[in-house]
Amino acid sequence: MHGLRGGQAAGAPPQYYAPPADAYQELPPETPEMNLEPWLDTTYYQEALDGFNIYDPTLWLPTIRFSVKGMMFWPWFLISLSTFLLAYDLLSLHPEHVDLIMMPLTAHGVLGGALSFLVVMRTDTSMNRWWEARCSWQTILNNCVSIGCQTAPALPTAAQTEQMLMELMAFVLCLKAWLRDTTVQREEIGPRMDWNYIRRLNAAYCPPATALNRLSHTARQNLPEKLGAAIYDETSEALREMNDMVGACIKIKRTPMVFSYIATLRTFMLLWLSTLCIPLIGDFGWLAVPVSSLIAFLFLSVEQMAVEIEGPFGNDANDLPIESFLIDLEKILLEMTPVFL
Template sequence: MIIRDNPHSLRLFFIIRGSVLPLVYLRIIFITLLGAGVALVQHFYPATFPSFTLAPVALFGVALSLFLGFRNNASYDRWWEGRKQWGKLIVASRSLSRKMVSYVDGTQKQGAEMQRYVINLIIAFSHALRHQLRSTDPWPDITPYMAQNDIQFLRDAQSLTDGILRLIGAKLGECRRQNLISDFLMLKMDEHMTAMADVQASCERIQNTPLPFAYMLLVQRTAYLYCFILPFAIVASQGLVTPLFSAIIAYTFFGLDALSEELEEPFGVSANDLPLHAMSRTIEINLLDILGEKTLPNPIQAHNHRLE
């Protein structure tokens, strides 16, 4: 995710990092060159492209704008839903950890071990979910927080994140059987576990249910078609400035399309995706602090205005 102050004045025209320009500049160049070619032909041979009303082109552009706007809104809704779910995970993780430390007697060795075991698993869950959504290797991040006899169980589990939740539930059940927590407190802790499972399922739903391919194809084809015919439609009235107008329109339509593609998959590693690494590190720092650890990992900082 891009983290920077809003640019002012002419600076906004020269910002590349965080812009969709690197994704669409080849298409813009093609449309600009096409516009330049059409403009030169019209300049030297004025009768090549006759003048006609721009009403059909204007209506075409309005329809395309509505399509792109709808797709952009749908993609942003997915991005924002993903951010809300990870905010929910941060709350549930902090709340469950706080209850473990507050209500399980940590003055006894057994209670202290229970606290550390469960809170470490919650940290492991946040890292495991991030790696699951990004299809990366989770073990370097979660192994330091796992009991050695749990690693093989999790390697054999169909879902790593679900396996971690089962381990947390089993340990809380053990706490209840040993009367370390009451029935009422057990119910409240289970609600936090359910919230964590809900976040997992919601993120999987977002990841596994993209926008309909046919709709994406329709929008992209229409954008290409419109930008291709635009120079021929306006060259009679705009003359040698046709390439400029063609480039601006191409940047707008192709840029909106590219931005929608990035926001549609909010858990990736592109510039405008969610900073899952920073959020899972926040959970890690908060929970280790709840445990009373003095040496805490450093927060993830933005590098070149980009937070991952």
């Protein structure tokens, strides 16, 4: 345990204050009332988190889902319907024609292996984009904490320290909104955030770049002369790295998968799934309908998953839960405010 502070008697029980983070900080017996009003609207962000898939990977049942929705519904429905109609025609109306479709599944098996390889490559590429976006955001958050730990406390006044911490939160807010093609809304910020400052950032062509510029200006204008050069060099390096990560996010956002690859994959997939029912009906009869529907579901659901994680900055269930990142960052930065310390 940390040493006793504030002249607390050795035999007296320590007093604790529960901050927004998941920890207890030992405080002196007489602690002044703290103003820990948030920069974010906690209710707004908690409700936004409900739309993301946040799960326990050790549990199986919550992760098993059979959902046909979104872009995969119509291809799956048409393939299943066409298989049923063809089976009804050949098995019920014209059973004498069944011999015409008695063919081995070898050709479709070989083509299915090639299709599976293309689908795996597609999914792997999308997952790499998702992971690069996650790493970029983590680097941004790490540098925000670094500036909050090293630069903000070195500013001469408590107001200037508070201003820099607020500008750090404003930067990540604007980056989140900009990557989602929107602006920061009034209802998502808390009483501690300067709404007029947010409005000026919203009006910029590239709000994240403008926010980084303001952070650099705040540090350069307010750091003390004796420590200014050394600390500003470290701050500049952190801001440069944050700018690089913003660029990485822009690259992911504005560079979709190559059109010819997606067009070839989807055309190949639909042709294969549409013709697979012919040999299946010849070999399995009515059982071909659920088998064909299940195979179509598997391939189309993987393609839909790849599409969702290809652009990881949105509000889809499998996108990055950026709201969670911002909530955690706010808890850390609030403990660096002058009123907390």
